Amino acid sequence: MTALKPRVADIRLAAEAGRDPAAIKIFAMATVVTGPTDARRGSQACGLSALRQSRGALTLMSGWTGVDLSTFRLDDEVRHVETDAGRTAMENITRADPSRVWTVREVAQHVGIGGIGPVFVGSGRTVADLMEAWIAETGVDGFNLAYVVAPESFEDVVEHVVPELQRRGRYKRAYAPGTLREKLGGAGPRLPSSHPASGFRSPRAHAQAAE
Amino acid sequence: MPNEILLNAFSMNAVGHQSPGLWRHPRDRSGEFNRLPFWTELARTLEAGLFDGLFLADVLGIYDVYGASPDAALRHGTQVPANDPSLLVPAMAAVTKNLGFGVTSNLSYENAFPFARRMSTLDHLSEGRIGWNVVTGYLDSAARAAGLNKQRAHDDRYAVAEEYMDVVYSLWEGSWDDDAAVRDVARGVFTDPDRVRPAVYRGRHFFARRGASFRALAPAHAGDLPGGHIAGRPGLRGPPRRMRVHVGTKRDGAEASRRRYPARRRGRS
Numbered sequence: 001m002t003a004l005k006p007r008v009a010d011i012r013l014a015a016e017a018g019r020d021p022a023a024i025k026i027f028a029m030a031t032v033v034t035g036p037t038d039a040r041r042g043s044q045a046c047g048l049s050a051l052r053q054s055r056g057a058l059t060l061m062s063g064w065t066g067v068d069l070s071t072f073r074l075d076d077e078v079r080h081v082e083t084d085a086g087r088t089a090m091e092n093i094t095r096a097d098p099s100r101v102w103t104v105r106e107v108a109q110h111v112g113i114g115g116i117g118p119v120f121v122g123s124g125r126t127v128a129d130l131m132e133a134w135i136a137e138t139g140v141d142g143f144n145l146a147y148v149v150a151p152e153s154f155e156d157v158v159e160h161v162v163p164e165l166q167r168r169g170r171y172k173r174a175y176a177p178g179t180l181r182e183k184l185g186g187a188g189p190r191l192p193s194s195h196p197a198s199g200f201r202s203p204r205a206h207a208q209a210a211e
Numbered sequence: 212m213p214n215e216i217l218l219n220a221f222s223m224n225a226v227g228h229q230s231p232g233l234w235r236h237p238r239d240r241s242g243e244f245n246r247l248p249f250w251t252e253l254a255r256t257l258e259a260g261l262f263d264g265l266f267l268a269d270v271l272g273i274y275d276v277y278g279a280s281p282d283a284a285l286r287h288g289t290q291v292p293a294n295d296p297s298l299l300v301p302a303m304a305a306v307t308k309n310l311g312f313g314v315t316s317n318l319s320y321e322n323a324f325p326f327a328r329r330m331s332t333l334d335h336l337s338e339g340r341i342g343w344n345v346v347t348g349y350l351d352s353a354a355r356a357a358g359l360n361k362q363r364a365h366d367d368r369y370a371v372a373e374e375y376m377d378v379v380y381s382l383w384e385g386s387w388d389d390d391a392a393v394r395d396v397a398r399g400v401f402t403d404p405d406r407v408r409p410a411v412y413r414g415r416h417f418f419a420r421r422g423a424s425f426r427a428l429a430p431a432h433a434g435d436l437p438g439g440h441i442a443g444r445p446g447l448r449g450p451p452r453r454m455r456v457h458v459g460t461k462r463d464g465a466e467a468s469r470r471r472y473p474a475r476r477r478g479r480s
Contacts, residue, residue: 027219027266031229048233055277056231056287063274063284063350070278084365085276086349115229131216142217144266146229150241151253154220158260162218170216172261179339180311184217184263189339191384200377200385202408 001137003096004028008139019194025184028140030131031114033148034160038122045113045121048148052112058104061111064089074105089116114146124160128168131161219313220257223268225293234288245294247302254303257310264311265303266344267296271317272352281352297333304337312337315344319368320357323378331383347372374414386410 012021033048035041058069066085072078080094093102093116102110113119120130131143147153165171176182179189191197198206226242227234234242243249257265273291274284284291300312314333316326333341347368348354354362363371391406 053232059277059283059289062277144219144221146221149239175309197380200381
């Protein structure tokens with residue numbers, strides 16, 4: 001949450017220059033391990049963790065950050081380095097939360113299930129609680145749900161989490177009509193005139209879009 | 212009343228995605244990524260659960276930073292092998308009506324025109340359910356695969372990306388009017404040339420000048436591609452540069468178009 005909240009705020013702030021900040025839909029990556037009860041999923045999560053491959057996790061993290069983590073000892077702290085690879089993963093573990101220091105071993109364990117994102121473990125109710133808490137705290141609109149076991153992870157969300165969110169009035173019961181943009185809350189199928197891309201439209205297309 | 216929560220599934224056309232090693236789980240079927248039934252069944256499951264979309268990640272390179280070698284990635288199936296995500300979409304669109312599809316495509320190594328045409332094709336075939344995850348890559352191995360020594364410096368990549376977006380927007384927005392394909396049987400006119408103009412873009416990194424046929428056959432309700440990437444990139448801090456860029460580009464582009472293509476502007480029929 002510490003890493004996410006200021007980024008969401010930055011994006012909404014940037015949008016204020018010409019667009020409706022709420023029209024930008026922000027999905028945070030998260031991984032869900034769910035089932036009928038908390039206890040059952042808790043024990044399964046342990047089983048899943050046993051299948052993690054630390055070297056695979058460090059291979060991912062090295063690629064994302066551009067830093068060869070094989071050159072560190074497992075108990076070494078990861079310190080910020082600027083490279084020409086991605087910047088987000090390194091920011092997340094070194095700067096997003098100044099009170100938290102990550103060792104290479106901790107990075108391997110965390111990234112091993114669900115990458116750099118959070119893992120929500122528990123019954124449908126527990127996961128729904130976590131989702132609502134994350135949204136309230138960070139201002140995201142929803143989640144990109146990664147899997148641990150495919151396609152079972154997604155089937156479990158459909159079976160246990162979706163009905164709980166629907167009971168709470170936090171999830172649709174039918175799709176909205178129209179294009180993906182319209183389903184996500186866009187006013188029409190085309191980009192709005194407030195979007196910079198509309199500047200490429202011909203005068204005639206502008207007139208049509210305004211109709 | 213709080214808003215409804217949006218859900219995408221996040222996956223990749225590869226064995227394993229964000230949980231390396233879990234391909235060994237007895238019930239994991241991600242190793243079937245190269246077979247269509249895996250994807251069509253997943254699409255149906257997600258649509259039954261009213262998911263907003265399936266978001267497909269991608270990398271063009273191998274994770275070879277760790278140990279300065281691709282061995283660990285290959286051995287552990289760490290996002291390799293990875294196939295093209297966009298080619299999965301038509302099959303999944305055919306078995307669903309509402310599920311959206313977000314496709315990751317790295318703009319650093321592909322000419323904007325064939326890319327824009329491919330996305331438009333997916334837009335048409337999915338009837339407006341496609342989105343693009345705009346990325347510039349982070350792996351030098353992808354640059355080497357494209358015949359370069361290494362990837363561009365981080366901030367340069369984003370500067371190039373800004374222009375690339377202008378080029379694809381000029382192709383998608385500036386070329387064909389929605390009603391250009393008149394399909395007038397009596398007059399024998401399929402497309403009204405007055406409603407088509409070359410997409411002209413001239414920038415520091417790109418020069419584009421194409422008459423692109425993107426809108427012509429789109430279903431009436433198909434729109435532009437929703438897209439974007441949620442990572443906290445530095446380009447998003449401070450005032451958005453795109454606003455200023457686009458105000459200038461619009462005018463310059465229109466004038467350049469008139470200068471270069473006077474005949475086209477008058478039409479031919």
